[in-house]
Amino acid sequence: MNLNEENLNRIVSDVLRKVNVVSSEVTPSSGNGAVQSARAAVLRKARELEIVEFPLRQIGPDEILVKVEACGVCGTDIHCYKSDPFGLAPVVLGHEGTGEVIEVGRNIKMDSVGKPVRVGDKIVTSILDTSDSCMIAKYNPLKSNLCDDLKVYGLLPDEPDNHFNGYFAEYLIIRPGSSVFVVNEMSVDLRCLIEPAAVVCHALERAKHCGATLNFRTRIVVQGCGPIGLLMIAVLRTYGINNIIAIDGDPSRLAMAQTLGADELLNYKDYAGIDELAAKVESLTKGLGAHFGFQVTGVPAAFASLFKCIRRGGGICEVGHFVDGGECAINPHKDICRKEITVTGSWVYNSFEYPNAYHFLQRAEGIGLPVASLITHKFPLAQIQDAFEVNLRQEGIKVVVEAR
CATH class of the missing domain: 3.40.50.720 (NAD(P)-binding Rossmann-like Domain)
Known part of the structure; x- marks a missing residue:
């Protein structure tokens, strides 16, 4: 072969084209494919929580797989536990949570404020985008928290192919359109307080x-x-x-x-x-x-x-x-x-207020306010019902469930 400049350019172009084809078909992985199933705490009905082993499906190109570390028990979780007022059961609750990124879909490059998202990052998430049909969000995006179809992790109905929609589980699948924030510099206790x-x-x-x-x-x-x-x-x-x-x-x-x-x-x-x-x-x-x-x-x-x-x-x-x-x-x-x-x-919050929240927590600690001391009880996932009952009796202040 005559390796003149034209042939060299053609060879390089062919190689790059093949590499791009392969990379576009593969989802970046941390080697987590060995995990075929994981536990989640399912609220079956009022005052009945059950630890269930579910298959853990492969994530899509616009999703993130998170290994849950811990999640606070919110008053809303307690209301769901007492009477299921929103009719969500069976449901995996938990929205005050945090965890470690295990796998990143190929289309995910940055979090909601432009930080790179990589395997090993510590993240928080709570809100998904509202539907295109919401007139409130369409005409006043700053009021999207008032949409009737506001979606929050831990308050999402169970799905046949995905039971990891709440933080009271070993894993969480972050869906397309979600707010995601990398908060590596914060302790797990502080991260559990970002949502409240x-x-x-x-x-x-x-x-x-x-x-x-x-x-x-x-x-x-x-x-x-x-x-x-x-x-x-x-x-x-x-x-x-x-x-x-x-x-x-x-x-x-x-x-x-x-x-x-x-x-x-x-x-x-x-x-x-x-x-x-x-x-x-x-x-x-x-x-x-x-x-x-x-x-x-x-x-x-x-x-x-x-x-x-x-x-x-x-x-x-x-x-x-x-x-x-x-x-x-x-x-x-x-x-x-x-x-x-x-x-x-005051109703919930908007996703863009999360950075304000974690900067507040960091500043509070910086001026000597021990906000992390709000967490008074910690329970493993297997004892989640005990955690809820302690909260229901108003013993301590903030109860946290750890995914261990």
């Missing part, structure tokens, strides 16, 4: 967007010191709020509230009723009431009582009612109109 941190970061934005004045002198009431309420206190302190009043009925949770930044601790059980409690709040706020309140209990009567603690011209953000807890009575004249109070709701 996104909830409180979204609530903070909702408060700002409804006209609330939030600065170093703002006096704020946080009503309810469960995991979300405590993270709400931490995000407010990290944001620069110096006057935070925490209200709860559990002394240990109030103590944690102080650790995370609350200045005043009020146990509502120490007061004869809401009028006496509101009078105490007024005494701590120059006789006027708080500028703003975050309601994080999920108890309708608590929401109604919070109005009494807010000054004229103030506001309230409702964060706690992620399921229908019933109705309550307020006085439109005294509670809203005469005070000219602004009331806003």
